[in-house]
Amino acid sequence: MARPNVIVIMADQLKATALPIYGNPDVRTPVLDRFAEESVRYDLAFAAHPLCTPSRVSLWTGAYPHDHGVRTNEAQAPKSRDNYLRQFHQAGYRLALIGKNHCFGSEDLALFDEVEEFSHRGRTHASDARDDRFRSWLNTDAEFDRLWHAHPTPVPQEECPAARITEEASRFVRTAAEPFLLWMSLPEPHEPYYAPEPFASMYDPERIHLPEGALEDDTAEPVRRRLYRELCGFDDMDEASLRTAVATYYAMVSFVDSCIGRLLDTLTEADRDKDTIVVFLADHGDFAGERGLMVKCNSLIDALTRVPLVIRIPGIDAAGDTVADPVSLIDVMPTVAHIASVTAPTGSRGRVLPGLGIPTEARSAVFAEYGAGSPPMTYDQGVSRGHAQRDQLRPLLRAAEAEGRSKMVRTRRWKYIYDPMDPVDELYDMEADARELHNLAADPAHGGIVADMRRRLLDWSIRTEDAEPTALYFDPGDFSPRVEPHYAPFGA
Template sequence: MSRPNVVVIMADQLKATALPQYGNPYVLAPSLDRLADQGVRYDLAFTPHPLCTPSRVSLWTGAYPHNHGVRTNELTAPRDRDNYLRAFHRAGYNLALLGKNHCFGADDLRLFDVYKDFSHTGRTDGGDERDTRFRRWMSDANYSQLWEARTAPLAAGDCPAARVTEESCRFIESTTEPFLLWMSLPEPHEPYHAPEPFASMYDPDEIQIPAWEATEAADEPVRRRLYRELCGFAGIDDRALREAVAMYYAMISFVDSCVGRVLDTLERFGRHRDTIVVFVSDHGDFGGERGLMVKCNSLVDALTRIPLLISVPGAAGAGTVVDDPVSLIDVMPTLARLAGMETIEESRGRNLPGLELATQPRSAVFAEYGAGATPMTYHTGVDAAGALPVTLRPLLRAAEAEGRPKMVRTSRWKYIYDPLDPIDELYDLAVDPFELHNLAADPDFSEVIADMRHQLLDWSINTEDARPVPLYFSASDLAPTSDAHFAPFGG
């Protein structure tokens, strides 16, 4: 397999532990079972930033957000930085982006041989009557709360995820090799809705929500307290939460059916023998944990831990589970190596273990948030929200951009440092998988805190942006001469 095809299937806002492959006893995902049986499952895969655009740019650059500079959803991959889309283009690959972009600007989009953008409401270029109906329904549905669950009015085949899948299968059938397809599904991102028969697959009364006491909210970090208050989760009804989780699971099973169609298409046309298939998410969703849904500027596992399954035809170890921590930034460098290409110069990703590539397993992974914007205190945010829902979006954007919190995560421990919050966070994931008991102030864990801080500081220093700074003088100006006269600092 000298020049393999590559299919990268990305779900939007899918946390790892919502899947049966990662321990969820409720969700049915037979197609992902099939993919995991054929390849490698990464048990501890993490996004470097739990927000759509920063994480997607990190995937395609193999770099951290503080390296590539995209730290909010309002930016796109930088024009002055190389990325793996351009690398595969230079290598002669036929390229397709089908689904949600939220990553590339116009210059990079021109490199795709096929590009059709679908958002959560359908085609973004106007589309057809299905898009019109879906957008009208979304408008009429009047989602007043982020957690509301509804049954989509379209047939399953007319919903955005199914249409992205249809276009992807058509590309696989018709394009010449080698090809790289980014199939970017807009689900299971909120608003929570799925078509039948998926919408009725899960009974809210049978779903167990992770235990959490509302009184614990007073001890939460400021960011999460502010999110809970601004978005109304402080008063969420238990039934409404269960309905939202049930619909989230329904959307996941819908996504799984789309994965199955792609796997079937590859086999039907004999392309499974030379096609690498990746299934991954950009970030997670609270999914009911702590009485919350959706996401915020928090670095909990529900938002940072993502599914990652990779099937490489002919590779040994099908059905392998890797428990070393890995990062989303490792995916594209690994695919480039498997395709016989060099990694791009500014990439910081490593070869993923378990795929017969020389690699140095990670002992820890890192994530970050924010863009250094002005702090928003809990009381400032709540007081400013008096005109909800009009002010909600700018408030959330301001909260997303404030500060620069950072996380280091090993197989057992997680430490979060936020310069804007007086509360550091330390969790022992071996006994506290839902991160409910903050150990940072416990003197018994002072050595652990010191070690995790050292790792976080070491990462921050070693990955600091090393781009050359443009100078106002030429190196030749500094060549010594016998009659040189130097004035301090110039004019």
């Protein structure tokens, strides 16, 4: 395909198992069901980090958070690090970001031919009466302070952020010069949990299936999840509230599905579907009822790291196929760039995705991580401060998110999570225990598995560290000095 157009559709905080194409019997997504039949679906796709900014930067750099350096939501894609956006710009692509950014700074944004930024509360710049009405409704609902609070919105769907973004993205698809790369970044189904009609009435909370183990008390949880549960008051959430939150989350998923349908219809009507690669994915997941929790925390379980990934490439013979090999979101843009004959940026560690008829090396395992290296917050420290300063809940959660450097390795069968600051490691047999309810890490019978997974983590950490080369005082070609060293080498 010569210089294809590219559309990357990103949902925010959508776990794979919230979708029927990944086995959820409760949710209705007719657009994505049909799209998957025309595409290649990846059954085990994982974010490199289950927070917005680190995951998004990993997608666009093709590198891991400890590699590109963005490990919190307060950072941006580094100016010093090349990325795929810059490479597509240099290749002559017309670029558009329509939706939630939470990734690029001003210098990279200047490369876009069109930027229409939206947050969870509407358009970020140049807002109008529709944004004012939507924000007014959100701001007057004090109950949204509860992370699990959810209900319908009186605001019509065409005034909600996802619909507004779809409207702008469809306009771009109809009018943009080719070749173009569109990043349509939807803020839903991220909290606050709300849904417009008719989606709000689509799911009866009493009829949905809660995730297995949602209402069980797990006293063997790692400190990071126990602290999140305590600080956010999830122990006070009853089953009715949990069901309402999950049902509303599902309603938001169906709303997102309808928005994707409108964009795909526009692509077909504009006769651009036959020369456009369309990627659908999410930046990370949501507990969405698992372990009786909502939203996300510094945990690396599948609910937060496993995301949908579906790619439609016109004319591909593998349409409708499912790929079982584990893959990472850092592999997405290397694959698209390969097809578009765009040069990969320096420091990209992703590889071409399997299942597309392109020579590549399938992954035997994928990796994810959390934390920015800050000191630990013990359970007692967090709880005592949280009770004393309830208005400091979000700063405490940010501090807990930044602690340490927990890491995950995931194969088809096994999941291992290691955090040197937490007394509880995690090992799960994903074939027998898909909800990760039975931690096997302390079981002597699985000591060999733990050792192998730790070896994989160590090997990955060593191979991917220090992507930016250290300045040398000698020429690596002939070892002749470049500058005088600041110290006397070898004790001279």
